[in-house]
Amino acid sequence: MAEKLHFSLVSPAKELFSGEVDHVIAPGTxxxxxxxxxHAPFMTTLKNGVVRVLDGDSTKMRLFVRGGFADVTPAxxxxxxxxxxxxxxxDAATxxxxxxxxxxxxxxxxxxxAHAGALQAQIDYLTDLKAALVH
Incomplete structure (x- = not known):
């Protein structure tokens, strides 16, 4: 049996996933x-996009992230x-x-x-999220 990767995805609101998986694909900047x-250790920033969690060749979960960091360690x-x-x-309607x-x-x-920059960032995020729901 192949070794599994321990993967955790955390946002300020909650931990969305923590478990053993085969492979994770993420949207680095x-x-x-x-x-x-x-995997060799490294740290990188993330852009808006889909994180795919795979078990074997099949996608177990698709998570959409709004920026952040990825940290690969021996753990x-x-x-x-x-x-x-x-x-x-x-929900796409939401x-x-x-x-x-x-x-x-x-x-x-x-x-x-005063809030134009933050509103534009939210619009960009929601536009990317909407596109990810379609694919």
Whole structure:
């Protein structure tokens, strides 16, 4: 039996996953990367995107992260995400409603408003999340 990788994904709100898996593929800011058991240690930043958790050749789980860090150590892979959701339990209609609400707030505040940068970041995140739900 092949060795398993210990993988944890944590956001400020909660731990979304912790367990033994075969392979994890994550969206690094320098490009997508995969981690298996006994991977060389490294740390990198993450961009918005899908983290795929694999057992064998099949995808066990798809998690969407909003930035963060990935840390590979001899103990395994830990992802500390700014925000993360399980795509398997995320409702597209809810994401659409949140996206429209953020767009309306930005339109009302204007591009030079005090919260424009944060609102645009939220719009970008929700747009990426919506695209990940489709694929």
């Amino acid at each position: 320098e490009g997508e990367f995969g981690v298996l058991a006994n 395994g892979l830990t992802i500390l995400a700014e925000e993360a959701v399980d795509l398997g339990s995320t 994401v659409d409603a949140q996206l429209e609400e953020a767009k309306e707030k930005l339109l009302a505040e204007g591009k030079d408003g």
